[in-house]
Amino acid sequence: MDSFVQAHSGIPPTILQDDLPLDMDMDMDSNNTTTTLSFENGIHPAMMDSNPPSTLTETLSSFSSDRSSFLGSTSNNLLSTFSSTTSTPASRRGSMQFTKPVEVRETLDASVTENADGLRQLKQYVLKREIGRGAFGKVHHAVDENTNISYAVKEFSKAKLRKKDKANLFKLGPRGRGRGRRGPEAPSPLSSESSPLDLIRGEVAILKKLHHPNIVKLYEVLDVSSDDSMYMVFEMCEKGVLMPVSLTEKCEDVFSDEDCRDVFQQMVLGIEYLHEHDIIHRDIKPDNLLRSEDETVKIVDFGVSEMFNKKGDDMTKKSAGSPAFMAPELCRHDHGEVSGRATDIWSMGVTLYCIRYGLLPYISESILEMHKVIREEEYTIPPENDQRFVDLIKKLLEKDPLKRITIEQLRNDPWLTNDGKEPLISKEENTANAVTEVTEEDLRGAIQKIGGLVTVFKAIAKFKRGIKSPVSRRSSTSTTAGRDESATEQEKMQDADESDATISQAMTSSDSTSEMSKDEVKEMSTSPLSSTLESSLVHVSLEETEDKSESTKNQADAEPTSHPPKQDINETANEGINEKPKDAANEETKVAANEETKDAVNEESEDAVSDETKDDKSAEEEAEPEGYQICDMKTGMCYWVPSKKVKTTPPVSTAEEPMEDVEEKVSETIQPSAPTIQVASVEHATAPSSTDASHQDDASSVGQSSSSGASSPTQSLAPGPRLVGKLSRERLAMFEKSA
Numbered sequence: 001m002d003s004f005v006q007a008h009s010g011i012p013p014t015i016l017q018d019d020l021p022l023d024m025d026m027d028m029d030s031n032n033t034t035t036t037l038s039f040e041n042g043i044h045p046a047m048m049d050s051n052p053p054s055t056l057t058e059t060l061s062s063f064s065s066d067r068s069s070f071l072g073s074t075s076n077n078l079l080s081t082f083s084s085t086t087s088t089p090a091s092r093r094g095s096m097q098f099t100k101p102v103e104v105r106e107t108l109d110a111s112v113t114e115n116a117d118g119l120r121q122l123k124q125y126v127l128k129r130e131i132g133r134g135a136f137g138k139v140h141h142a143v144d145e146n147t148n149i150s151y152a153v154k155e156f157s158k159a160k161l162r163k164k165d166k167a168n169l170f171k172l173g174p175r176g177r178g179r180g181r182r183g184p185e186a187p188s189p190l191s192s193e194s195s196p197l198d199l200i201r202g203e204v205a206i207l208k209k210l211h212h213p214n215i216v217k218l219y220e221v222l223d224v225s226s227d228d229s230m231y232m233v234f235e236m237c238e239k240g241v242l243m244p245v246s247l248t249e250k251c252e253d254v255f256s257d258e259d260c261r262d263v264f265q266q267m268v269l270g271i272e273y274l275h276e277h278d279i280i281h282r283d284i285k286p287d288n289l290l291r292s293e294d295e296t297v298k299i300v301d302f303g304v305s306e307m308f309n310k311k312g313d314d315m316t317k318k319s320a321g322s323p324a325f326m327a328p329e330l331c332r333h334d335h336g337e338v339s340g341r342a343t344d345i346w347s348m349g350v351t352l353y354c355i356r357y358g359l360l361p362y363i364s365e366s367i368l369e370m371h372k373v374i375r376e377e378e379y380t381i382p383p384e385n386d387q388r389f390v391d392l393i394k395k396l397l398e399k400d401p402l403k404r405i406t407i408e409q410l411r412n413d414p415w416l417t418n419d420g421k422e423p424l425i426s427k428e429e430n431t432a433n434a435v436t437e438v439t440e441e442d443l444r445g446a447i448q449k450i451g452g453l454v455t456v457f458k459a460i461a462k463f464k465r466g467i468k469s470p471v472s473r474r475s476s477t478s479t480t481a482g483r484d485e486s487a488t489e490q491e492k493m494q495d496a497d498e499s500d501a502t503i504s505q506a507m508t509s510s511d512s513t514s515e516m517s518k519d520e521v522k523e524m525s526t527s528p529l530s531s532t533l534e535s536s537l538v539h540v541s542l543e544e545t546e547d548k549s550e551s552t553k554n555q556a557d558a559e560p561t562s563h564p565p566k567q568d569i570n571e572t573a574n575e576g577i578n579e580k581p582k583d584a585a586n587e588e589t590k591v592a593a594n595e596e597t598k599d600a601v602n603e604e605s606e607d608a609v610s611d612e613t614k615d616d617k618s619a620e621e622e623a624e625p626e627g628y629q630i631c632d633m634k635t636g637m638c639y640w641v642p643s644k645k646v647k648t649t650p651p652v653s654t655a656e657e658p659m660e661d662v663e664e665k666v667s668e669t670i671q672p673s674a675p676t677i678q679v680a681s682v683e684h685a686t687a688p689s690s691t692d693a694s695h696q697d698d699a700s701s702v703g704q705s706s707s708s709g710a711s712s713p714t715q716s717l718a719p720g721p722r723l724v725g726k727l728s729r730e731r732l733a734m735f736e737k738s739a
């Protein structure tokens, strides 16, 4: 360590002399151990197969956990220095590939086998060597045996994730759990129905959205149910981390001015893309900047990142990141809401300082002391020829977040653009590759375009899924009874959040939209539902026709020879408004497939399977007749209105009738069942009341009054609505807006 570093850092000699032994198999949970790696010939194992690192200097890091904690988690990286024989920045920027978004696959039942060479194999991925370690497990260099393409496979210990998740539950509340902050659509990783993948759901959700050359690409997520491991398959960044950063030692292989600019420009583009899409990384540091074979910088590790649902919102109370890279406004225990964008910019400043000078701008012995130094002291800068660089560092490491330089301003910085000679690609070009998931905001927009009834219907179908929340499923055997009245407000909100996520995901696939459109546009245009949508009530058909309503079953039993097959009746009975349940069911399936989330699919199929496998008795007990969910926009109360439509099925001859005839007859019979009338009556009769019970009474009384004299077909279609739940505040606000 040179004298400048020593003077600059003020690090006690005892720490500076701390050379620790290398040990590949250390317990990473231990607070007092060091996890380090050594490799044959000092060569990054990932490079040994086909890409010998001729220009690469591999170094090892050996920080004590005390020291590395300043730099973030149990970082134990393979550290490589920047090669001076790189392609020019201009040529690299010219070749920036804005590739098409890749779907992230999720596999729940993966298994690890051993191949003929004695290597572990995970699906098609042969795990060749360990190339790094993180807080939750190892990172392997893997090769796809079919394509021979290299990947970095990150292995997570589920036990460690769960432990962390539980700790976060206390610390951050349900929305802050798991790796990656997911915003309000977060599923509950600890719920009994959660999949192990939920432990990393936040990180996966964020990574799924991102398609940018400077952000590491996630390809696949796999859970091995038989053991403690879970895997994320990333694009391989062959050249490893940007630079080893130590609290104690200066890295001698610092970047040249030109390389520094190139790396920083790429960081700016990556961060601009993230921020533009309302994602705050929160842990920017050289350790989390890897380089690919062509030296494209890749931002990695979204484990503490935060995704904001509201455009432009970035205010957060949470502290995360590595102390040495934390912005001063985060360096106090009682900090209120801070701008996440500004904190990322600060970390970029620390990172730029590091890669230029090989050491940190602020160093101290303890985290608390480090916080104080960052908050109160000024950094010193080594002798620097380029005043533009000094100025930029000053603007990045501005203690007042309001005065700190913004990404927008960075674009025109004299050092960054080399006085305009090396400009960045335009913001439009850089951020054009839109995120793939549709947000709640997109959904609002879609609903507002009321002309797009298909979209509206899809949203409603998805909303239905939200109503059939895990809470209600857990607590009730009824498929329609909906929500557990005793569920806490928090759970209710969370359930609504889940439905938000589902809606968003359903809206993703344009394929499914076009598939929906033929039938649904037709039925929506003829259906009374369309008119009711324009009122302030939102209808959600709850029952899937394949639940084989009690009345259908009864009738089938009573007249075994006089009916077309039950499923035909169900199909044909679905003309007009009552067709919704079937299509909603179909839509469920489509959406489940689209969601890619196996757990969601399983959830659906579990429902379906359990429905199918119920014996007749329990099916009769549990299945409720078809009906509709009606939600009062003013109160948020949701009622279920059974339709009993199938009882009105007309007599059918013993001979098999052509489908068209059956369809005609059934649809004729059920045409009067348009529930618009009931909706209106419910709306008026169930005027907002202070308690659910009174709502229920009101609702029931409406039902009773309107259904008296059950002999009339119309009346038989108007049984009593009953309270089934309440919309979450967020959901209500959303529908109110769209209405």
Ligand SMILES: Nc1ncnc2c1ncn2[C@@H]1O[C@H](COP(=O)(O)OP(=O)(O)OP(=O)(O)O)[C@@H](O)[C@H]1O
Pocket: 073, 074, 075, 076, 077, 078, 079, 131, 132, 133, 134, 135, 136, 137, 138, 139, 152, 154, 216, 234, 235, 236, 237, 238, 240, 241, 287, 288, 290, 300, 301, 303
């Ligand atoms: N995509 C990748 N390509 C190449 N090497 C990688 C890749 N991802 C990670 N590595 C290597 O593995 C090391 C550990 O990465 P990892 O993200 O697990 O650790 P970490 O930064 O401590 O994060 P976490 O807190 O998520 O565990 C990295 O420093 C790097 O050397």
